Structures are given as structure tokens and as C-alpha cells.
Amino acid sequence: MSAAVAAAAAAAISGYHNSSNRDHTDQLPLTPQGVQVCVLPTLNRYENQKRGDWNSFREYLKNHNPPLTLSLCNGEHVLEFLHYLDQFGKTKVHAQTCAYFGNSYPPGPCPCPLKQSWGSLDGLIGRLHAAFEENIGSSEMNPFGVGAVTLYLREVRDVQAKVRELLFPARFPHEYLYGE
Incomplete structure (x- = not known):
């Protein structure tokens, strides 16, 4: 994953978790390009x-x-x-x-x-x-x-x-x- 894509994903996730007016149950975070990102939990x-x-x-x-x-x-x-x-x-x-x-x-x-x-x-x-x-x-x-x-x-x-x-x-x- 390139640094730009990783930074965009991190920004999207940060924006997703920090926004208070979004319905979190049916939307995934978006990158600045408007692409939805699915974040999978890391397994131990x-x-x-x-x-x-x-x-x-x-x-x-x-x-x-x-x-x-x-x-x-x-x-x-x-x-x-x-x-x-x-x-x-x-x-x-x-x-x-x-x-x-x-x-x-x-x-x-x-x-x-x-x-x-x-x-x-x-x-x-x-x-x-x-x-x-x-x-x-x-x-x-x-x-x-x-x-x-x-x-x-x-x-x-x-x-x-x-x-x-x-x-x-x-x-x-x-x-x-x-x-x-």
C-alpha cells in the first residue's frame, strides 16, 4: 500500500470516527476520493x-x-x-x-x-x-x-x-x- 493511500485511509477513518452527524450503522468511512473503505479488525x-x-x-x-x-x-x-x-x-x-x-x-x-x-x-x-x-x-x-x-x-x-x-x-x- 502506498503512503498516499495509507494516509488517505487513515484520514478517512479519523474523519469517520470523529463525525457526529453521520449514521455509523450503515456507512463505511470514505477516502478523500469518495471511495468507501472497509476496515477489518486485526486478529491476535x-x-x-x-x-x-x-x-x-x-x-x-x-x-x-x-x-x-x-x-x-x-x-x-x-x-x-x-x-x-x-x-x-x-x-x-x-x-x-x-x-x-x-x-x-x-x-x-x-x-x-x-x-x-x-x-x-x-x-x-x-x-x-x-x-x-x-x-x-x-x-x-x-x-x-x-x-x-x-x-x-x-x-x-x-x-x-x-x-x-x-x-x-x-x-x-x-x-x-x-x-x-
Whole structure:
């Protein structure tokens, strides 16, 4: 946007908010050239993430075989989506049968897959839960709040916490409580 256009838009907005004889409900601000300007609110980081997550989930449903609509989506589909996201994860959680289990710096590669971290999944589900209620409006039918999804998140958290305890044992028991 050129400086002149930005200045014209700012002047129009300033004039729009400062005029007392205008009906604000049905008119948009005008630039000096008489063009109406639509000013969209800027979204914060959370709102941007929520919108992106919502769009990603809808795209996943659209590409699902067979394609799904939001009204047919349930907790099983949410779990499928979370498993699908694991392929993009960066957290390696070694299985107990892995030779590198408990080794924070394994000397070589292993077949254990990368997964999403619990914190990422928990935040994602929270944002999708909120987006579902904003867009669909039915908290009773919200697939992101069903028990199976909550249980899955708890299992991921517990497994990753157990591995973290093995890799980084606390020197003192209170470190688990206070994160020191």
C-alpha cells in the first residue's frame, strides 16, 4: 500500500470516527476520493492460529475418504486427524522396546516415529473446540470435547512425561512441582 493511500485511509477513518452527524450503522468511512473503505479488525495470534487450525481440519475432512461434513464428524474423526498430524511431529518418543529408550542423545537412528508433542496437541484441540462452537454453535455435538479425545490427550501427556522423567530426572522431588 502506498503512503498516499495509507494516509488517505487513515484520514478517512479519523474523519469517520470523529463525525457526529453521520449514521455509523450503515456507512463505511470514505477516502478523500469518495471511495468507501472497509476496515477489518486485526486478529491476535490466538485467533490467527484458531482460524488456521479450523481451516486445516475442514480441509482434512474434505480430503477424507469418503469426504465428511462437520455435521457427521465425531470423536473418531478427530482422533484420526491427530494421528494424521503425527507425521509432521518433531517429538521422538522411543518405545520401551527400543534400544535407545531412556537415552536423551541416541547415537544413531531408530525406527521410533516422530509425534506431535502433548502441548501442541492440547493447544490445537482447545482452539478447534472453540472454533467448532463459534462456527457450528452446538457444544453438545462438539467432537473435540468427547471423552475419547480427552483420554487420548491424557495418554499422550503421560507417555511423554514418563519418558521426560527417564531422560531428565529431577535432583529434588519439588522440581516436578515447581519446574525449577
